[in-house]
Amino acid sequence: MGDARNYTDPNLAVIERCRNGDRTAFRELYNLYAKAMFNISLRILNNSDEAEEVLQDSFLKVFSKIDSYDKTYAFGAWLKRIVINGSLDVLKKRKVNFVSLDEAQYCHEEDIDEDDALCGVEILKKCIAELPDGFRAVLTLFVFEEYSHKEIAKELGISEGTSKSQYNRAKKKLIELVKQNTVSHER
Numbered sequence: 001m002g003d004a005r006n007y008t009d010p011n012l013a014v015i016e017r018c019r020n021g022d023r024t025a026f027r028e029l030y031n032l033y034a035k036a037m038f039n040i041s042l043r044i045l046n047n048s049d050e051a052e053e054v055l056q057d058s059f060l061k062v063f064s065k066i067d068s069y070d071k072t073y074a075f076g077a078w079l080k081r082i083v084i085n086g087s088l089d090v091l092k093k094r095k096v097n098f099v100s101l102d103e104a105q106y107c108h109e110e111d112i113d114e115d116d117a118l119c120g121v122e123i124l125k126k127c128i129a130e131l132p133d134g135f136r137a138v139l140t141l142f143v144f145e146e147y148s149h150k151e152i153a154k155e156l157g158i159s160e161g162t163s164k165s166q167y168n169r170a171k172k173k174l175i176e177l178v179k180q181n182t183v184s185h186e187r
Contacts, residue, residue: 009071009076011029014032015029018066026063029062030059033075034059040080040083040145041055041083041084041087043144044084044087044141053090054086054087054090057086061082061086062078085155088155091137092156092157123178126181127174128140137166138152138163138167142163149163149167
């Protein structure tokens with residue numbers, strides 16, 4: 001992996017204009033990242049109104065703290081971290097229930113036939129959206145955002161075992177939902 005200190009963000013000129021108070025640069029930066037950041041938040045929250053609110057709040061934070069951005073790292077990664085944290089804060093306010101490892105029937109990797117999970121992207125998106133908040137949050141952070149279970153546990157205030165349990169239960173539930181939706185879709 002390359003040295004982060006050698007990184008040059010391709011949008012550095014726009015970011016510098018933002019630092020100088022250029023309002024059109026703020027709009028450009030928003031337009032560059034808004035859709036991707038909205039989708040990240042939506043995957044975690046499964047609520048477009050809340051995801052939109054997180055997006056707006058995140059950009060307000062970014063614009064008010066643009067001077068603290070370290071240009072040796074990707075701006076998108078910095079923004080993504082802010083969006084994920086904002087989304088997780090909303091989840092925490094919902095009082096999402098995470099099932100601990102002690103309460104869960106642990107699902108082993110070999111119990112899941114990955115071939116059964118093959119389906120169209122739209123069906124998969126629909127099924128992920130149907131997952132309970134805790135399952136969806138852990139699955140999203142682990143699979144899409146590439147967090148470790150240790151990082152997920154820290155972010156969500158749960159044990160690492162609970163994160164693993166939630167992830168395995170989410171996969172099992174997702175496979176069930178995909179099978180149900182694939183069968184009903186084929187009819």
